[in-house]
Amino acid sequence: MHVPRLYQFLAPLLRPAALPYSQIMRLRRHLFERGTLTSFTPSVPCVSVGNIGWGGSGKTPITGWLLEWAEQAGLRAVVLSRGYGGAPGPTPLLVTPHTSPKQAGDEPLLLAKTHPSAHIVVFPRRAQAAAFAEETLKPDLFILDDGMQHLAVQRHADLVLLRPQDLTHQWNAVIPAGSWREGAGALHRAAAFLIKLEPEEAPAWQQVVEEKLRPFGKPVFSFSLQSSTVAPLLAGQGQAPSLPGGLTQYALVTGVGEPGQVYAAAQHLTGVAPHSHRIFADHHAFTKADLHALAALHMPLLCTPKDAVKLAPLVQALAQAQPHILRDMPVWVMQPQVTFGPHWLGQCPFATWWQNWWQAHKHHTAPL
Template identity: 40%
Template sequence: MTPDRILGLQEKFAHILGPLSKAYARLMRLRAQFYLSGKWASWRPPAACISVGNISWGGTGKTPVVSWLLDWARGEGIDATVLTRGYGGRPPHLPYEVQLLSPPREAGDEPLLLKRTHPQARILVDPKRVRAGKTAGRNRTDLFILDDGYQHLRIQRDLNLCLLSPRDLDEEWNRVIPAGSWREDVSALKRADAFLVNTMFDSDDGCIETVARIKLTHLGKPIFFFRVTARGVANALTGEAMDTLDGTRFVLVTAIANPDKVCQTCKGDLGEKPVRHLVYPDHHPFSVSDWQAIVASAERNACTHIVCTPKDAVKLAPFADERLWTPQLTTTFSAAGSQSFRAWLDERVHILPRKPHAPEETSNE
């Protein structure tokens, strides 16, 4: 079901959903107060912790931001560990440390993508992220990155990054589940240390920046903007690269929260729109039969290429052929103020407490 369709149903039943939304928001405020006051126990990691999360459900770019942070950490000589639920994966044990050759069905698509693009990082999958964090804390770790952690208050964090989409700043502003997509009401934004606004494919970033300033500036937290763009495509099997899809007939395959974003990326960044767009549910576990259906669609539409997102490629590649291509994505930031996101992060992480590294031969209970 598309976001517009969901919004339409929410508006149609607003008289029923409105009171439920207010009750849910009150419960979430009470929950947050219990954690922040210490009435409910929370765990302090033995090293610095950065939470990457959002106020709403759905895709706002958490994985690209986590990936950017891992690149940044590597450049700074920081040993980073990602704590993630691992949506879509079924690990044989917990916590589950993702390896380069982990099966997608065990690791989940996003954790496996993070591991393959950042082999130096530890990626731990466990719905109980405190348990995973304690496991990681027995080894050398300078930095914990808490994926989808804005509402995961059982883990204390040093930096709380709140990601927002253009919809969050517009029609979804302060519309709490079930009447909207927000997980908490607007009061929860006070917990953020910085706001990261995903400008997505909006053609007027100036408009988004203006709205963000109006809605967020009074909170007194820095506002940064980011965009995920494609700089060419690469063959998922051979690694062959192309700068553009211009003139290429291709089927687009997506199993993500915002499929329209990928379609816009193909048209805007790669120079061509898909002949056919096959949309699957977010985190769909692709099978051989799915690939056969995709190939059949490509052949019916005389398409020579099949394009999918990087996280879908880790699931499709095991039974795909050389028709499978994926965009080469990069994440770039801009700032509402004079300080860049990287400079702000360098400054903040520099003053965070670090865990002293134990000798390699020492074991911890």
């Protein structure tokens, strides 16, 4: 049985266990807010990009959008990440485009590769990482990656990302009865909500958005990830196919939280459904055995940027050992861009709202 469906089936039985978990998380947040549990106070604005539940809600692309904005504004931005799946070592790790994904984790490495002027710091204890960054990097802005429940670093704003199902059957469905890490009361901390929705879907969600989120009194923005091009995984594998239709037969490889969304995006991008869809767990650490199994398909591979940073060293090693591999199995990487759609409960698009927020807070040092 599909895991989300299994959760939905078992939810009535698991709901009693969700209540004490929700209460513990509420108490934990209260202890941080009153200062009983200590937290690091940044000397510059700090914004958290996080979600209320687990699953692919688009945190890394939104973090990337903020990094691009900071670069254009001439600001030094530092991302603080726990580096899920990585092993940074005993001290905070400053990630470069050449850092191993085994050290950095896939998402921090992706951010370092796509935003080389930014500073990505990985360490499980992000308060210590923030102190390191303030001393050595002199940031203008901190971005807490997946930071809504990471309360050991104070923030000036919480950008809370939601999935459509968070507004329907997953609403207030706290672990283990659902995917939420906290109860709905935590949403009062949001400065704004961002919902990942395809542009054509957004109008149909207006009523649900109004019903569920209006009580929190914060603006709501929709966004999507639109891919119009692909790029070669490795230099020298050939010119990217002309799109749409350049990839007429290919295998899709995903190790992400929402593989179905990537499948739909790939079909829209190429004009044809993947011949094969190889689904791996989110943050999967690809192995040589995985790559040999994919090579046995004898067709081009299409993957996400998040998977590309882990596949690249394996494909490079295999191509050196078997030079014909790029002819038999060229690997293409989708190039998604954040596109903002309709917005609700506010008067302006997200880019304008964020610029206004920055102007109002760039000199403030008192977090929420």
